[in-house]
Amino acid sequence: MFKIQNVTKIYENKKKAVDKLNLEVENGEIFGFLGPNGAGKTTTIRMMTGILDITEGDIFINQYNIKKDPIEAKKCFTFVPDHPEIFDSIKGIDYLNFIADMYEVSLNERKKLIEKYTKDFEIYKDLTDSINSYSHGMKQKLLVTGALLPKPKLLILDEPLGGLDPRSSRILKNIMKEHCSEGNTVFFSSHILEIVENLCDRIGIIDNGKLIACDTMENLRKKSDSTLEDIFLELTEDEKI
Numbered sequence: 001m002f003k004i005q006n007v008t009k010i011y012e013n014k015k016k017a018v019d020k021l022n023l024e025v026e027n028g029e030i031f032g033f034l035g036p037n038g039a040g041k042t043t044t045i046r047m048m049t050g051i052l053d054i055t056e057g058d059i060f061i062n063q064y065n066i067k068k069d070p071i072e073a074k075k076c077f078t079f080v081p082d083h084p085e086i087f088d089s090i091k092g093i094d095y096l097n098f099i100a101d102m103y104e105v106s107l108n109e110r111k112k113l114i115e116k117y118t119k120d121f122e123i124y125k126d127l128t129d130s131i132n133s134y135s136h137g138m139k140q141k142l143l144v145t146g147a148l149l150p151k152p153k154l155l156i157l158d159e160p161l162g163g164l165d166p167r168s169s170r171i172l173k174n175i176m177k178e179h180c181s182e183g184n185t186v187f188f189s190s191h192i193l194e195i196v197e198n199l200c201d202r203i204g205i206i207d208n209g210k211l212i213a214c215d216t217m218e219n220l221r222k223k224s225d226s227t228l229e230d231i232f233l234e235l236t237e238d239e240k241i
Contacts, residue, residue, distance in 0.1 A: 007057035103150035
């Protein structure tokens with residue numbers, strides 16, 4: 001579904017945030033992306049989504065190069081950032097219709113999906129209110145709903161469970177599983193290691209801009225019969241020695 005090929009990101013201050021990163025994620029996978037603060041996680045996601053320029057290398061989304069063919073690449077995915085930054089002087093329903101228009105979701109399909117997801121997330125009755133009246137969690141639910149409307153081949157989520165109550169977190173995890181069971185892909189980062197351990201088909205760990213592990217939880221345990229938290233701490237501490 002997507003491939004990161006020898007990707008490096010160097011900022012203007014000469015800091016190398018990502019260093020020759022290679023990663024490939026297939027259709028039908030829930031892929032967890034982990035790393036300590038400042039490891040290069042968010043930089044990688046921003047390059048994948050075209051928000052940041054790539055210094056070296058290439059990223060392919062469904063075979064489209066995000067640098068050379070950004071429009072076609074962006075048609076293949078939706079993105080929920082780690083902070084629900086959103087133009088908040090409009091109503092919730094107007095935001096969802098805007099997203100549906102951008103991805104050319106039919107009127108009948110969007111109506112069905114908006115009702116389904118916003119009722120699941122318990123914000124259906126709030127859609128006619130201005131977004132600036134929403135709580136952090138409500139904004140997060142609105143962004144997730146918008147990202148689901150186009151039924152994207154690739155769903156990219158950066159800390160998606162932040163601000164969500166336990167019930168909504170459970171619903172989102174079930175949606176992620178259902179999305180992948182239909183042959184789509186979910187790529188998400190999280191600091192909640194227990195969720196990553198129980199939810200993901202494969203897990204990648206980045207530290208100091210380099211991918212230091214990438215495997216199934218079963219195979220990671222073969223190297224260290226521990227929890228993901230133990231494995232994560234062991235690997236990232238080893239990198240610092």
